[in-house]
Amino acid sequence: MTRLTAVIGNPREGSRTHRLTATVVDKLASAVGAETEVVDLAALAPVLLDPYGEQATRAREQVAGSDLVVLATPVYKATYTGLLKLFLDGYGTDGLAGTTAVGLIVSAAPHHLLSTDIHLRSLLVELGASVPTRSLQVLESQLEEPEAVLEAWLAAHVATLRRALAPVAEEVPA
Template sequence: MTTSAVTPSVPPSVSAPDPSRGVLPVVGNPRPGSRTRLAAEALAQAIADRLGSPLAPTIDLADLAPEVFAPVRPGVDDALRRLSSAQVAVIATPVYKASYTGLLKSFLDLYGSDGLRGLVAVPLVVSGNPAHALAGEVHLRPLLVELGASVPTRALALTESQLGALDSVVGAWLDQHGDVLAAGVRA
């Protein structure tokens, strides 16, 4: 494996977040147009509204999956740049085998050490079973922190049964964590 297959071609100048980039949903579900995407976009929109920031177009990794392991990956490299320069990112995944998806891990593995330094990240997990509620805290948060992201709030853990009441669930999460998130963005 060559170095270019592991390290994205992201210039160092883009590693600092650009507040004009706003709130970016990133979806690690291997199925395009998933319910995970709907949840990520709902949470990102609510955060953008709360912070008075623009909502950036969603990165749906299902659309980029064929490029993740390719030697030339312009779409993936663009997504890596967009994520590293966002103000806030909602990193969303369904729970597979009690953790995040391999697609999300493979995408995030393309960053070098501290590749997300300066980014405020909000983990979001969607599972079929409430027993997986801690997957965002136990598995996804450490990965994001290892990459240098700040994760000032608890993850939002949704069960499939809550997807019909997204506005209510997202609103309750934001009522509880919005001030901490805003303080993390200001810091």
Template sequence: MTTSAVTPTTPATDASSASRSRLHVLPVVGNPRPGSRTRVAAESLSRAIAQRLGGGLTPTVDLADLAPELFAATRPAVDDALRRLASAHVAVVATPVYKASYTGLLKAFLDLYGADGLRGVVAVPLVVSGSPAHSLAGEVHLRPLLVELGASVPTRALALTEAQLADLDEVVATWVDAHGPLLDAAAVRA
């Protein structure tokens, strides 16, 4: 895994833009299936947020790739992913909805942080579910976990149903337009 950020394509024109151009957005995917639709959604939202903030996008942390190492005595790739998330400016933390909540894989990963392990990170919860009945899983379950770890969660979670994945770009653009001012303010503070 590499930690270098992709630089924005437009140069910064003022002090605020200059500081924001160093921002980076990290997608973290808690789906146990590699290359999942949750990952596609997380990367789409992360790209849109990075574009909105004039920042860079860092390579995805896909926990499916790290699962075999998660409970091992030594876990260099997991430790690297933990450092990358803790140093992200903005993190899209994505999970499919399992049993009306986030996955155990995501919980096991986030449990490796101590108190305030995500202090200074602006987190955006993203949940993908099969039914609109689970649309509050991000607000009721994932947001409190991220706040407990010290992350700032300035926006509502993006809750997607599997049916919405067909129009993912449009759904993401609508969400970013609606929540962009909150992300802008949080990114400046970060």
């Protein structure tokens, strides 16, 4: 079965980003047939600066071993949070090779959404992840009722994600 891990990059535990991520992960897991896990970076914040710390290492291994990773972040200064960057900086080049990644962006202003997607996508590709879809972008004004945005995003992207997650067919000798 597909392993889906959500990485929540909001520095506050119990944040609106965290609650939205739970909804997104439930729906996405149902759509692609996945078991889910969560890495809440707010809980890991005190140990992320130690590059050899056991908790941070386990969390990074969990994410790198996942088939699908949802990276959720509010917009901070027109990009993702420093906490998410700190976590991702713990990977070497191609540290996320073999994973499919999806960004989940929460923003107060619509003009931040594209720049955030560009910055997060660039970092994920640098780490070797496959990023086959646009990020799911939710405005703060949509947080109380995100279902319409989520359903529209799923309708547009779930087939692409299913293809990306499909096992690679074994090569047949010529």
